[in-house]
Amino acid sequence: MRCLIAEDVEFAREMMSFFLSDYAEIDSVDNGETAVELFSAALAEGRPYQFVCLDILMPQMDGQEALKRMRQIEALHEPLSRQKAVIVMTTALNSLEDMQEALWRGDCTDYLVKPVMFADLVAVMTKYGLIPKQKSE
Amino acid sequence: MTLNDNKFKILTDNALVGVYVIDKNVMIQYVNNAAAAMLGYRPEELMGTTSFLTLIHPEDLSLLSNNYQQRLNGETPASHYETRALHKSGRIVNVEVFATVIEDSGERSLAGTVVDITARTEAQNKLTEQQLFLETMNRTLEQRVAEELSIGREKERLIMQQSRFAALGEMVAGIAHQWRQPLNTLGMSIQALQVAHAKGTLTTEFMERHSRKTLDELQYMSQTIDNFRYFFRTETAPVTICLDDAVRKIVDFFSSSVAHITIFVDARSHKNISGHMNELTQVLLSTLNNSRDALQQRKISEGTIRVVVTAEDKRAMIRIADNGGGISDEIIDRIFDPFFSTRDRLTGSGLGLYMTRAIVEKNMNGQIAVANSADGAEFSISIPCW
Secondary structure: OEEEEEOOOHHHHHHHHHHHOOOOEEEEEOOHHHHHHHHHHHHHOOOOOOEEEEEOOOOOOOHHHHHHHHHHHHHHHOOOOOOOOEEEEEEOOOOHHHHHHHHHHOOOOEEEEOOOOHHHHHHHHHHOOOOOHHHHO | OOOOOHHHHHHHHOOOOEEEEEOOOOEEEEEOHHHHHHOOOOHHHHOOOOEHHHHEOHHHHHHHHHHHHHHHOOOOOEEEEEEEEEOOOOOEEEEEEEEEEEEEOOEEEEEEEEEEOHHHHHHHHHHHHHHHHHHHHHHHHHHHHHHHHHHHHHHHHHHHHHHHHHHHHHHHHHHHHHHHHHHHHHHHHHHHHHHHHHHOOOOHHHHHHHHHHHHHHHHHHHHHHHHHHHHHOOOOOOEEEEHHHHHHHHHHHHHOOOOOEEEEEEEOOOOEEEEOHHHHHHHHHHHHHHHHHHHHHOOOOOEEEEEEEEEEOOEEEEEEEEOOOOOOHHHHOOOOOOOOOOOOOOOOOOOHHHHHHHHHHHHOOOEEEEEEOOOOEEEEEEEEOO
């Protein structure tokens, strides 16, 4: 499994990579724009990311915008039968508006409020079939 | 000259004022045209047949008959009074009378002149009524002004109370905002230890690094509270504040809570002000928050806030400008109004800029204004300095 982490705080990025390193091949970036570039390139190469963790507040391009672009790129590249990437938004702001925008407009798969719990990340991966159930237990 | 003198009769018959003579039996001996017409009669209808008392308003009768007797007895030779007479149609005619005693062949009679003053009396009554109405209105007005003032004071008190809650809310929100990231770091660090331990990769170096990181974050969180206490502490007496240093400190403090916005400070006024640090903090933070919100709401990719402090003579000027696109013409005049907010109800109390203006004007003896620049809004705060 390929995983892309977009998070502007270096320590948080490092820890997310550390948590997920046993489950996926990880790429991590510190802004939305680079995340979209990597996401697009991966699709073009035929090695798409199955799991994306997007922080909402990021420089250059925020997570909401990156999410929209990723879904657009996905729609251009893939036939309908192909499974869409599991994109999880992470934010320090537990805001109803952010959640609504991410879920209804941006079409994210799920939503995690910081502090991100390792167990929650594993639960999300299990829920969307990225890892088998027994591994998380 | 006698009553029968023709010249005298022509003169009195046609006088513009009423003329009358009443004999000792209160019978009307003579009335001229004006006097008779005043009450709707012809003179011949009254003369020799009518008691003058029948022409007087019943309520004025006793007073008038007394006066009449006194004059006949020579006690009051002449008198000038107002009374109410009755018109043939029954309506009241207000009259002014000048009466005197005359003697003809040893017999006393009363003679006088009379003027219809109904119009004047009505006008006077109307005037009195209007004066009364005005007095009542004045009293009501005073009462209403007092009531409105009282309502105004109550409103002001409620707004102050709400603003205190709002300031408290902002402070809590500020701390919460600054604690989110370190809390995330702490949470991850502790979990990393657990995960590393479970994997069997927990080395001394890994342990030390995470312990250090954890302690650094805790110290940062503690510092955040100290900062808030410093900037929001209540001082009773005004103190001398070095404006440039204070503005730099407040902006530094603000900068730590905003990510992805570039903040420039140019504070070279070399001036002092007299005031309270918490008030200056509240004023600047509210204004900076407004700029931050504009930049975040409009998703400005290279958001910038410039804070410039200058001074001219005894006036310092703090300018806070952003590139957030400015404030629309429809709302620019209302942004200092209480409860006006473009933010949603959960985050914006609508009191921030209202309180800012109140503090600047009332407590700092200054002025605050806002105007649009080429790419954003600029707040200007002018305060006395030395």
